Amino acid sequence: MIKHNSMILFEPKRPYQEIGLVLRQQLIDGLYQVGERLPPERDIAEQLDVSRTVVREAIIMLELENLVEVKKGSGVYVLNIPTTSDSQENIINDDAGPFEMLQARQLLESNIAEFAATQVTPGDIVRMRAALELERKEFENGTAGQEGDEKFHLCIAEATQNSVLVEMLKYSWLRRQHSPMWNKLHSHIRGVGYRADWIDDHAKILSALKRKDPIAAKNAMWQHLENVKQRLFELSNVDDPDFDGYLFSSNPVFLVDQDK
Structure with a gap:
């Protein structure tokens, strides 16, 4: 669990949901204003010590809430600021990234x-x-x-x-x-x-x-x-269309050596 100052009323089930809640809380805390551009995915991933795919999925979560807008080749911009009264049960669903x-x-x-x-x-x-x-x-x-x-x-x-x-x-x-x-x-x-x-x-x-x-x-x-x-x-990358991105920090399965 990534620790931050907000109180999580609803336990996230997936990694992207946890990161999405962190970013959402940053919006509530006034770290970013409407119309402002969020930091590049690479920076967010390094700050929160997660892979860029998890950050990408967290951004999609915020898009579905109509909190941010993704502009291809430009970045992610704040559309709306959530309120603390929003029910997290209505925000987080069981959809996998x-x-x-x-x-x-x-x-x-x-x-x-x-x-x-x-x-x-x-x-x-x-x-x-x-x-x-x-x-x-x-x-x-x-x-x-x-x-x-x-x-x-x-x-x-x-x-x-x-x-x-x-x-x-x-x-x-x-x-x-x-x-x-x-x-x-x-x-x-x-x-x-x-x-x-x-x-x-x-x-x-x-x-x-x-x-x-x-x-x-x-x-x-x-x-x-x-x-x-x-x-x-x-x-689907919005920060750098030419970025040759990685998916996961490591593969859980290695290719079988066909020579053996």
Whole structure:
């Protein structure tokens, strides 16, 4: 728990909520005025000794409260000052931060891909190819649809022949689709050009699955979702559009050495 002078009436459940409350209290205390720019994320992260992804998610929390406004390439500006009478129960919900969601997907789906490589059938490969082709068509048409992307990941889960893993995968996607935090993050991202790299990642995953190589499949999926995290972090950055940001201070899982 990060200590500060304010009294927390509602215990935050997630790291970004804790940081969001600290920043919120700074607004109440008059540290920043309406129209004033908040310090860069990098400075806030260093001051509070947390990662920039947690600060990014805390800013999104304040956006959803209409307390700050994010201006791409300019920074975060104060829109409104909260009052101490505001109920924190109404402020904090149980929504996970977008980068926390991606980290969970990385852990889940890399292991799903590993197991799928041992169970995959020719029919599964056909369905994956169709999903990848749909994804390519969506990209070529310049649409924001993600039907092909979701189908591709779902086909991999289905290739495990394990209904529980399929349901876990579906739940993670459903939760993302209905997440105010996730949708607010994407409101700062323009265009779909970045998805070309993700299609290439999917092709590598498919290749590993076709070879029935579990280690290569796991590593390819892990790297794909790492690429997604980093690209979304860079694209949604408001302080420095060219910043080559990190996501988490360390990865909880290391890639398996394919030479062993």
